[in-house]
Amino acid sequence: xxxxxxxxxxxxxxxxxxxxxxxxxxxxxxxxxxxxxxxxxxxxxxxxxxxxxxxxxxxxxxxxxxxxxxxxxxxxxxxxxxxxxxxxxxxxxxxxxxxxxxxxxxxxxxxxxxxxxxxxxxxxxxxxxxxxxxxxxxxxxxxxxxxxxxxxxxxxxxxxxxxxxxxxxxxxxxxxxxxxxxxxxxxxxxxxxxxxxxxxxxxxxxxxxxxxxxxxxxxxxxxxxxxxxxxxxxxxxxxxxxxxxxxxxxxxxxxxxxxxxxxxxxxxxxxxxxxxxxxxxxxxxxxxxxxxxxxxxxxxxxxxxxxxxxxxxxxxxxxxxxxxxxxxxxxxxxxxxx
Amino acid sequence: xxxxxxxxxxxxxxxxxxxxxxxxxxxxxxxxxxxxxxxxxxxxxxxxxxxxxxxxxxxxxxxxxxxxxxxxxxxxxxxxxxxxxxxxxxxxxxxxxxxxxxxxxxxxxxxxxxxxxxxxxxxxxxxxxxxxxxxxxxxxxxxxxxxxxxxxxxxxxxxxxxxxxxxxxxxxxxxxxxxxxxxxxxxxxxxxxxxxxxxxxxxxxxxxxxxxxxxxxxxxxxxxxxxxxxxxxxxxxxxxxxxxxxxxxxxxxxxxxxxxxxxxxxxxxxxxxxxxxxxxxxxxxxxxxxxxxxxxxxxxxxxxxxxxxxxxxxxxxxxxxxxxxxxxxxxxxxxxxxxxxxxxxxxxxxxxxxxxxxxxxxxxxxxxxxxxxxxxxxxxxxxxxxxxxxxxxxxx
Numbered sequence: 001x002x003x004x005x006x007x008x009x010x011x012x013x014x015x016x017x018x019x020x021x022x023x024x025x026x027x028x029x030x031x032x033x034x035x036x037x038x039x040x041x042x043x044x045x046x047x048x049x050x051x052x053x054x055x056x057x058x059x060x061x062x063x064x065x066x067x068x069x070x071x072x073x074x075x076x077x078x079x080x081x082x083x084x085x086x087x088x089x090x091x092x093x094x095x096x097x098x099x100x101x102x103x104x105x106x107x108x109x110x111x112x113x114x115x116x117x118x119x120x121x122x123x124x125x126x127x128x129x130x131x132x133x134x135x136x137x138x139x140x141x142x143x144x145x146x147x148x149x150x151x152x153x154x155x156x157x158x159x160x161x162x163x164x165x166x167x168x169x170x171x172x173x174x175x176x177x178x179x180x181x182x183x184x185x186x187x188x189x190x191x192x193x194x195x196x197x198x199x200x201x202x203x204x205x206x207x208x209x210x211x212x213x214x215x216x217x218x219x220x221x222x223x224x225x226x227x228x229x230x231x232x233x234x235x236x237x238x239x240x241x242x243x244x245x246x247x248x249x250x251x252x253x254x255x256x257x258x259x260x261x262x263x264x265x266x267x268x269x270x271x272x273x274x275x276x277x278x279x280x281x282x283x284x285x286x287x288x289x290x291x292x293x294x295x296x297x298x299x300x301x302x303x304x305x306x307x308x309x310x311x312x313x314x315x316x317x318x319x320x321x322x323x324x325x326x327x328x329x330x331x332x333x334x335x336x337x338x
Numbered sequence: 339x340x341x342x343x344x345x346x347x348x349x350x351x352x353x354x355x356x357x358x359x360x361x362x363x364x365x366x367x368x369x370x371x372x373x374x375x376x377x378x379x380x381x382x383x384x385x386x387x388x389x390x391x392x393x394x395x396x397x398x399x400x401x402x403x404x405x406x407x408x409x410x411x412x413x414x415x416x417x418x419x420x421x422x423x424x425x426x427x428x429x430x431x432x433x434x435x436x437x438x439x440x441x442x443x444x445x446x447x448x449x450x451x452x453x454x455x456x457x458x459x460x461x462x463x464x465x466x467x468x469x470x471x472x473x474x475x476x477x478x479x480x481x482x483x484x485x486x487x488x489x490x491x492x493x494x495x496x497x498x499x500x501x502x503x504x505x506x507x508x509x510x511x512x513x514x515x516x517x518x519x520x521x522x523x524x525x526x527x528x529x530x531x532x533x534x535x536x537x538x539x540x541x542x543x544x545x546x547x548x549x550x551x552x553x554x555x556x557x558x559x560x561x562x563x564x565x566x567x568x569x570x571x572x573x574x575x576x577x578x579x580x581x582x583x584x585x586x587x588x589x590x591x592x593x594x595x596x597x598x599x600x601x602x603x604x605x606x607x608x609x610x611x612x613x614x615x616x617x618x619x620x621x622x623x624x625x626x627x628x629x630x631x632x633x634x635x636x637x638x639x640x641x642x643x644x645x646x647x648x649x650x651x652x653x654x655x656x657x658x659x660x661x662x663x664x665x666x667x668x669x670x671x672x673x674x675x676x677x678x679x680x681x682x683x684x685x686x687x688x689x690x691x692x693x694x695x696x697x698x699x700x701x702x703x704x705x706x707x708x709x710x711x712x713x714x715x716x717x718x719x720x721x722x723x724x725x726x727x728x729x730x731x732x733x734x
Contacts, residue, residue, distance in 0.1 A: 060576075067419075068398045073391045073464040074421045077717045081581050086592075087600070089576040090721060091427055094389070094419035095401055103416065103431065110339075110437035136398035214415040216406050232412055240440070320402045325415065 017195030017335060018108045019203035021115075022050035023299045027186040027287055030125040036070060039187045041082035044119055047189035048084070052201050053115060060089040060113040064100035064120040066291040068133035071126060083119045083189075097121070097188070098255075098294030098317035098327040102210045104192050105329075114197060121187040122289030130183070130289070137321075139217070150290050151180060153219065153321035154257035160225030161260050177284070179259040184287025188295050190302075195335055205302045205331040208244050208312070211236030214325035227261075227268050229326035230316065234269065237328060244330050250310035251276040253297035255317045257290075259283055265316055279304055293317060298329050305333045340558035340731060341436045342568025344443075345375025346689030348551035351518035351677035353453050355548045360395055360451060361407040367550025367682070368408050368447040375554035379409035382554070383441040387417045388428035388448040390681045390716070393464070394455040408447060421465070422627065423716030425551070426684025426723040430574050432555050442560040447552025450681035458546050465718060471583055478629070479543065481583065481718055483535035486632030488587070488596030490537065493647030495635065497537050501528035502653045503631035504541050504675060510660055511672025513701035518547045518677040528631075542631040549679035551686045558731075569692035569710075572734060573614070573726040575607030581720055598633075601713065601722040602640040608711070609642070612726035613734045617642035620734065621666045622707035623694040624658075625687040627714040629674045638668060641711060641724075660702060670694065670702045684714030688725060695729040708733050 024046035026039050034042070048054065061083050065075035072078055076085075076092035083090075089112075093100040097120025104118040124130035134149040155172035162174035169176045195206065213232035215222050222228060237244055246269055254277060256262040266277060280286060280300035288296045294317015301315035311333045319325035347370025355363060372378060385408055387401045397403055401417035408415075414435075420427040425448070432444040452458050459477040466472040474480070489495055505525055511517035528541030561568055579593055579600035580586065586595035593599055605617075614620050624641060628634035638649040638658065643666050657664030669675070671690040674683055691710035693699040699707075707729075714723045728734055 061578075066399070067392050071468075073393055073461055074419065074717060076419065077421065077465055077581050077720060078467055080578050080717075080720070085578045086580050087603075088578060090420075090578040091431060091576070092419050093416055093431075095387075095399065095415070095417035099416040103434070106434050106438040106440070109439060110434045112434060112437070133398060136392070136396075137402070139397060139403050212414050212416070213412055214402070214405050214410065216411045217403050218406065221406070228412075236414070320399065324402055324405075 018105055018207045019193050019195045019198060020205040020207065020302050021191040021193045021201060021203055022047050023204060023302055024050060024189045025186065025299055027184060029184050029287055031123065031185045036121065036123040036126055037078055037082045039123065040079050040119060040121055043187040043189045044083045044117060047117065047191050051191040053191060055084040058084055058088060058115050058117050060107060060116050061085040062100045062104045062116060062118045063090060063092040064094065064097040066122060068136050069122050069124055069127050069130060069289060069291060071128060084117060096294055096317065096319040097292040098298060099212065101190060101295055101298055101329065102212055102327060105207050105210055108192050108194065114194060116192040118190045118192065119187065120292045120295040122291045123185040124183060124289050125185050148321065150257060150321065154180065154261065156219065157224040157322040158258050158260040161264060175258055181283045181293060182285065182287045183289060186288055186292055186296060188292060188299050190299065205305050205333060206335045208330040208332050209237045209241045210329045212325065212327040214319065217324060219322060224322045225264065227264055227323055229323055230265060230268060233326045233328045237330060246270060247272065248312050249275055249314045251279050251301065251304045251308065251313045253280060253301040253304065253315040254278055255293035255297040256283065257318060257323060261323065279308065294327055302331055305331060339437045339439065340570060341433050342556050342561055342570050343553050343688065343692035343727065344556045344566060344568040345371055345554040346692055347371030347374045348516050348686055348689060349549050350516045351547040351549040351679055353548065355451065360449065361404050363449040363451065363550045364404045364447065365407040367449050367552045368445065371445065371447050371552035371554055377443065377554060381443055382413065382445045383443050384414040384435050385410040385445045386428045386432045386435065387415065388424045388446060388681050388685060389417055390419055390421055390424040391461060393461045394450060394452060394458065394680065396455065420721040421716030422680055423684055423714040423721040423723045425682045425686065426688055426712065426714035429553060429685060429688045430576060430723055433571060433574060436555060436557045442557045444555045445552060446555065446685055448681050449550035450679040451548040452678065452680055453546035453548060476583065479538055480535045482630050482633060483538045485595045485719065486537050488594065489632060489636055492596045495650050497529060498525060499635065499650035499653065500537065500542050500631040501525045503634045504528045506653065506659050507669050507672050507675045510670050510702055511676035514671050517672040518545045538630055538632065544629040544675050544678040547677050547679040549677065549682065551682040551689060553685060553689050569695045569727045569729065570731050571725060572728050573608035573612030575604040575724040577601065577604035577722045579720045581718065583718065596636065597646065598636045598640040601637060601715065604722040604724040605641050608724040608726050614726060618665060621709050621711055623670055623691060623704045623710040624666055624668045625671060625673065625691040625710065625712045626669060627674050627684060627687055629678055631675060637713065641713065660704065667704045670699065670704050684723060687712040687714055691727050695727050
């Protein structure tokens with residue numbers, strides 16, 4: 001593959017100056033009192049209020065939902081209004097909610113927007129059958145016939161790192177229930193702004209860079225234990241921003257398909273013992289849904305900059321069965337940290 | 339940073355394709371696109387995939403299944419879904435990829451097989467909220483029949499005005515070998531066709547098409563470094579309207595369902611970037627998204643090619659017809675009314691507009707075209723995308 005370039009970032013050692021003004025999240029086991037649209041409205045309003053902005057200050061909104069989980073044929077239709085999208089540029093990035101934040105970042109780098117609101121969600125409790133929605137993501141000729149879903153794919157992947165001595169509590173060998181991500185209803189909203197146009201506001205964090213890559217769909221076409229998508233995503237960042245070294249990451253939030261996959265990420269990234277991993281909670285402690293799990297960890301990585309002594313944090317998200325795709329974003333407390 | 343359309347590929351729109359799987363159809367579109375651009379996937383930095391409702395292909399997150407068909411494995415890859423505007427919103431997202439400075443060459447390629455999805459209108463009915471408007475029952479035909487009725491009421495228009503749109507676009511499609519509906523049709527034949535939802539008749543409606551399409555987009559620095567002459571994107575715009583049909587009628591309406599004012603705003607955003615101050619004298623070709631004949635009337639007006647309520651009279655004078663003597667030819671390819679593979683319909687609008695200013699549109703080439711516009715509509719007439727293209731960066 002020909003080398004990718006980012007002249008803008010290479011010319012500016014302090015980074016591109018894209019700030020996270022505010023984040024807001026709504027995370028519940030099961031929301032019965034509010035509709036998905038009400039959750040999106042309230043979370044978006046909370047993010048804007050925290051940023052000190054009004055809807056009129058926004059010029060674009062980036063959305064991300066998953067039609068089958070939402071039970072809506074084009075889920076951005078009902079969600080655009082509650083997220084403040086009416087009368088402005090609205091785009092839904094449907095491949096994953098972490099891609100939506102990356103796309104919001106690209107819009108800022110492109111100079112397309114002064115402020116971008118990114119909203120990602122999943123409310124599986126409103127879905128008729130979330131397990132069946134996952135099954136629908138299996139191609140219909142082979143994988144759907146054998147009942148493939150995210151849990152089985154995670155187990156297949158984990159079997160690459162397992163030994164015969166490993167047991168299972170019945171989740172799916174070699175995984176135990178606590179190895180799997182907890183499921184729940186969640187909405188996340190993030191406000192991005194130019195560093196030179198903050199109007200006296202203090203940002204929560206700065207984006208240093210982002211990388212993302214997707215591999216073959218076929219489970220038999222890749223070594224599920226290798227996490228090649230993650231390697232490629234990190235390589236993009238390190239090629240563009242050599243100063244953003246993994247050794248400098250104080251905390252890493254990882255939205256892996258399973259706890260053994262979290263350990264595999266740690267090994268592949270070569271994280272030091274001093275690097276905190278998932279300080280916001282283990283997989284089974286943070287309620288989420290596969291579509292928004294990566295974005296949830298990105299918000300957590302941003303929050304980690306405020307709650308601890310970290311100055312640089314990173315987040316890892318995965319998409320598809322057994323880490324077909326991976327996303328990585330690196331955040332800093334200071335604009336010049338890179 | 340300037341961004342250009344280096345290549346455009348599309349398969350012929352047809353009702354069904356039994357000779358290929360969905361992934362093979364996607365590959366066909368990608369291969370045609372790369373061939374037109376004169377590059378291989380090795381030179382592509384990132385891929386943006388347009389796919390509207392998953393339900394139309396029957397696979398959730400269907401973008402993941404076609405990564406191999408696209409040749410995108412190992413590359414940055416993301417999917418856009420803005421309903422019917424998806425094919426063009428994906429092009430705008432690819433513009434963003436390049437304008438960010440991260441990438442020089444981005445591929446947008448995809449496919450759809452609408453007629454093979456069971457009942458497309460049953461699927462599209464599920465776009466509306468479960469508690470209210472879904473039960474009306476709204477679908478894309480009934481929703482836009484309401485819009486057509488409103489337009490007729492506002493501007494004293496009639497079904498003949500709508501039929502003239504179809505007659506024009508079928509003539510253009512007869513010149514375009516990739517169009518789905520290429521047979522010429524008369525005004526009377528449209529008027530006598532079966533009513534779907536009054537005033538929309540079968541002759542006023544787009545087909546459910548199967549096709550693949552894509553574009554290759556490049557940065558200015560890449561084009562200069564390789565001595566390339568793409569069609570240049572001079573302005574882009576998007577805008578969003580209220581979701582609720584009920585908010586488009588009555589004394590408290592946020593928008594009028596008979597007009598396309600939010601699309602007009604999107605056009606103005608693109609025109610401001612491009613330096614278009616008088617669309618009626620500066621645009622040679624318009625590839626505008628109009629899946630029903632009635633929609634083209636108010637989209638022409640939203641684009642500023644005619645005043646509100648004035649497009650029927652201009653159509654009656656053949657002002658938007660190839661060879662008709664007007665300044666701007668509208669939908670020289672035949673438009674959405676003659677081919678609608680939903681996920682890539684917007685991509686085709688951009689590609690056709692690019693081919694016009696590249697001077698390679700073939701039988702439906704607008705002679706001497708230098709400036710073209712494209713637009714797309716998604717959701718329930720809700721998401722709007724627009725673009726201005728020119729033959730070179732000195733134009734406009």
